[in-house]
Amino acid sequence: MLRAIELARHGMSGGAGGPFGSVVVKDGEILGEGWNRVLGTNDPTAHGEVTAIRDACGKLGHFSLEGCEIYTTGEPCPMCLGAIHWARISRIYYGFSIADAATVGFDDREFYRQFTLPNAERDIPCAPLASAEAKMLLGEYMSLPGRIAY
Numbered sequence: 261m262l263r264a265i266e267l268a269r270h271g272m273s274g275g276a277g278g279p280f281g282s283v284v285v286k287d288g289e290i291l292g293e294g295w296n297r298v299l300g301t302n303d304p305t306a307h308g309e310v311t312a313i314r315d316a317c318g319k320l321g322h323f324s325l326e327g328c329e330i331y332t333t334g335e336p337c338p339m340c341l342g343a344i345h346w347a348r349i350s351r352i353y354y355g356f357s358i359a360d361a362a363t364v365g366f367d368d369r370e371f372y373r374q375f376t377l378p379n380a381e382r383d384i385p386c387a388p389l390a391s392a393e394a395k396m397l398l399g400e401y402m403s404l405p406g407r408i409a410y
Contacts, residue, residue, distance in 0.1 A: 261331045261353060263290065268308065268333045271295030278366060280308035282332040284316035284325060284349070291328065292316025308332060309340035313347050323410055324348045334361050337368040338375065 268281030277296030284292035294311025298304055309332050317323055326348040335354040336344060344352060358368050379386040401407065 261333075261355060263293070264308070264331045264333050265355065267293055267295040271297065271300075271308075274300070276300035277306070277308075279364075280332065280334050282308040282312035282330055284312050284328050284330050286325075286328040291319060291325075305339065307337065307340050308334075309336055310343050313343055313349075317347070326350065329353065334358075334366070337366075338371050 264281040264283050266281065267283070268279045271277055271281060272279050272295075277298040277300060280296040282294050283290050292312045292315035294308050294313070294315055296308045297306040297311055300306075309330060312330065312332075313325065316325055316328065324347065328347075328349050329351040330344060330349050331353045332340075333355045335356065335358045336352065337358075358372075361367070362369060374382050374384075
């Protein structure tokens with residue numbers, strides 16, 4: 261966790277982004293490191309957890325981080341939590357909570373609330389379009405030779 265804090269401090273001091281740093285660890289060894297780079301890269305997805313996951317997967321040459329743990333300065337936002345699940349990370353350790361982060365302007369609570377609403381009631385409406393054509397892709401995907409399930 262102390263390395264994640266160090267990375268967060270490095271990133272925020274350099275103007276890369278907020279106070280968010282992360283490390284991906286397996287069997288006590290750091291496999292990936294990251295810090296918030298939203299401002300430095302103009303990429304709203306460049307959160308500390310996501311950059312650490314990208315680093316670890318790149319080094320391993322694989323999309324799965326099964327058996328790994330992530331140490332992150334802040335409780336993961338919904339996007340990062342989704343990335344952690346997709347990466348198959350086994351455990352999350354965090355320093356400050358979502359409520360703590362909200363006190364300095366990083367308020368994820370509204371995102372979580374929005375996800376509980378029906379699609380049509382969300383601030384950003386969500387509706388199906390060209391469903392039949394899009395569903396054809398599912399069949400095409402399932403018939404791909406050598407398809408790797410993830």
